[in-house]
Amino acid sequence: xxxxxxxxxxxxxxxxxxxxxxxxxxxxxxxxxxxxxxxxxxxxxxxxxxxxxxxxxxxxxxxxxxxxxxxxxxxxxxxxxxxxxxxxxxxxxxxxxxxxxxxxxxxxxxxxxxxxxxxxxxxxxxxxxxxxxxxxxxxxxxxxxxxxxxxxxxxxxxxxxxxxxxxxxxxxxxxxxxxxxxxxxxxxxxxxxxxxxxxxxxxxxxxxxxxxxxxxxxxxxxxxxxxxxxxxxxxxxxxxxxxxxxxxxxxxxxxxxxxxxxxxxxxxxxxxxxxxxxxxxxxxxxxxxxxxxxxxxxxxxxxxxxxxxxxxxxxxxxxxxxxxxxxxxxxxxxxxxxxxxxxxxxxxxxxxxxxxxxxxxxxxxxxxxxxxxxxxxxxxxxxxxxxxxxx
Numbered sequence: 001x002x003x004x005x006x007x008x009x010x011x012x013x014x015x016x017x018x019x020x021x022x023x024x025x026x027x028x029x030x031x032x033x034x035x036x037x038x039x040x041x042x043x044x045x046x047x048x049x050x051x052x053x054x055x056x057x058x059x060x061x062x063x064x065x066x067x068x069x070x071x072x073x074x075x076x077x078x079x080x081x082x083x084x085x086x087x088x089x090x091x092x093x094x095x096x097x098x099x100x101x102x103x104x105x106x107x108x109x110x111x112x113x114x115x116x117x118x119x120x121x122x123x124x125x126x127x128x129x130x131x132x133x134x135x136x137x138x139x140x141x142x143x144x145x146x147x148x149x150x151x152x153x154x155x156x157x158x159x160x161x162x163x164x165x166x167x168x169x170x171x172x173x174x175x176x177x178x179x180x181x182x183x184x185x186x187x188x189x190x191x192x193x194x195x196x197x198x199x200x201x202x203x204x205x206x207x208x209x210x211x212x213x214x215x216x217x218x219x220x221x222x223x224x225x226x227x228x229x230x231x232x233x234x235x236x237x238x239x240x241x242x243x244x245x246x247x248x249x250x251x252x253x254x255x256x257x258x259x260x261x262x263x264x265x266x267x268x269x270x271x272x273x274x275x276x277x278x279x280x281x282x283x284x285x286x287x288x289x290x291x292x293x294x295x296x297x298x299x300x301x302x303x304x305x306x307x308x309x310x311x312x313x314x315x316x317x318x319x320x321x322x323x324x325x326x327x328x329x330x331x332x333x334x335x336x337x338x339x340x341x342x343x344x345x346x347x348x349x350x351x352x353x354x355x356x357x358x359x360x361x362x363x364x365x366x367x368x369x370x371x372x373x374x375x376x377x378x379x380x381x382x383x384x385x386x387x388x389x390x391x
Contacts, residue, residue, distance in 0.1 A: 023047065025057050037064045055084040059091045066098050074098040082111075089117040093127070093368070101361045105138050122378065125348060126371035130364050132204075132349040137357060139208035146232040147212055154231045161288055162235035164201040165189050166221040171244035179312030180243065180271075186315060187275035187301050187308070188239070188282075190342050194297045195279075197288055201233055207319050209233065237286045239278070271308065272300040307337035314346065321354040 028043035044061035048054060062077035075098045081091035092111055099108035112131050117124040146153060165188045167181040185203060192200040209232060210221075221229050226238040276298040283290055302308055314329035327350050333343040355363035 025051075025054065025060075028057065028060055032060050032064055035067075037067045040064045041068075053084055055081045055088055055091065058084065059088075059094065062091070062098065063094050066094060066101065069101075071098050071101040075102060089115070089120075093117070093123070096127070097361070097364060097368070100134070100364055103357070105134050105141075105357075105360070109134050109138065120372070120375045122375040123368065123371045126367050128349045129351055130367060133351040133354070133363075134360070135202065136204055136208065136351070136354075137360065139202070139205040140212070141357075142205070143209040143212040143232075146209065150232065153234070156231070156234060158230060158234055158236040159199065160236060161197055161286070162199045162201065162233075163192055163237045163239060163282060163286065164206055164229060164233050164235045165192070165203070165239045166206065166226070166229065168240070169220050169222070169242040171242045177243040179309050179316060181312065182315040182319075183308045183312030184243070184274060184278075186311070186342060186346075188278050190301065191275050191279035191298045192282070195283055195288065195290055195294050198283065201235055203315075206233070211319070237282070239282055271305060272303045275301060301342055302337045302340040304337040304340070307333045307340050307343065310336060311340070311343050311346065314343075318346075318350065323351050323353065326350060 024043045024047040028040045028047060031037070031040035031043060041061060041064045044057050044064065047057050048061065051057065058077050058081035062074045062081060065071070065074035065077060075095065078091050078095035078098055081088070082095055085091070092115055096108045096111045096115075099105070099111060109131060112127050112134075115124060115127045115131075117127075165185045167185050170177040170181060182203075189200050189203055192198050206229075209229070215221075221238070221240050223240055226240050230236070230238045279298055280290070280295070310329050310333035314326045314333060317323075317326035317329060327347070330343055330347045330350065334340060334347065337343070352367065353363055
């Protein structure tokens with residue numbers, strides 16, 4: 001958990017406040033910083049009885065509850081603090097941690113989506129990594145639940161205008177498009193996400209389902225098996241196809257047979273246009289109209305085949321939970337094309353570990369602790385470089 005202990009000078013100043021008399025909130029902050037959580041709880045409650053709208057005090061109380069393994073009480077206080085000041089980052093940060101400790105991972109994801117901490121960018125970056133780690137775990141759990149309840153799911157009505165993008169079968173003689181399978185799917189998802197009326201399934205969610213179905217790392221889905229994938233994910237359309245001929249089918253998961261098909265250029269012929277072409281044609285085949293602005297937004301994401309192929313290799317390693325190797329490959333992809341935004345996004349959110357549900361809270365708390373320390377050191381260095389230390 002982020003380290004908010006005071007420096008020796010700060011502790012001295014707080015001590016002086018105590019000598020001269022201070023509020024219950026100030027005393028509570030001091031007790032919290034010293035790890036005296038029960039005393040802090042009593043003081044915060046005393047203060048909040050007369051100042052119920054004090055966001056900072058509610059955040060402190062929530063953290064004290066969290067530190068003493070009373071996560072439900074922590075959630076109550078931190079939710080109130082967030083409501084009091086939605087722009088304040090600390091209530092949101094600790095609320096996410098409280099949800100994780102309470103094993104409410106989907107709520108933690110919802111709390112941390114779009115999290116910003118402008119004063120501490122390294123903490124903000126760590127939240128992005130942890131969000132991806134949570135999404136992977138939640139997707140794994142959802143996949144298990146879907147397979148366990150497959151008979152019931154087969155009869156549910158899919159959500160309109162939903163699309164899942166599968167990995168396309170590599171029909172090239174030497175299977176040279178293997179790494180590109182995942183890169184292409186990721187790029188199509190990126191382009192489809194620019195269409196407001198479309199809800200596209202995250203690649204990681206499909207990947208975890210395919211893994212639970214024991215389809216291996218390739219996870220190839222054909223038109224015959226696509227309806228099953230659609231039912232399990234609750235989506236209306238599933239994109240499947242191949243790479244050598246560039247034939248992509250849009251399969252309706254209610255009726256089963258393909259409701260639209262189209263052909264695009266081969267992967268080695270201006271490959272950078274493929275994701276956009278597929279996204280636009282898939283939307284048209286599914287009966288989804290695009291605005292002029294949406295069409296304009298779908299542009300080539302990279303013109304470097306090497307960058308795209310390295311991204312694909314990184315995603316293969318990521319799906320194996322080999323995050324260190326995946327990060328190395330992402331760096332290589334960005335070296336090939338520094339402007340490849342999808343690779344930048346993957347680099348920012350690449351997890352550092354795969355702790356599993358039982359160790360999720362400890363891993364997240366430690367990751368945020370480490371980020372806080374790195375941020376403090378970076379701030380000290382920046383101050384020293386500006387001559388702020390009097391040097």
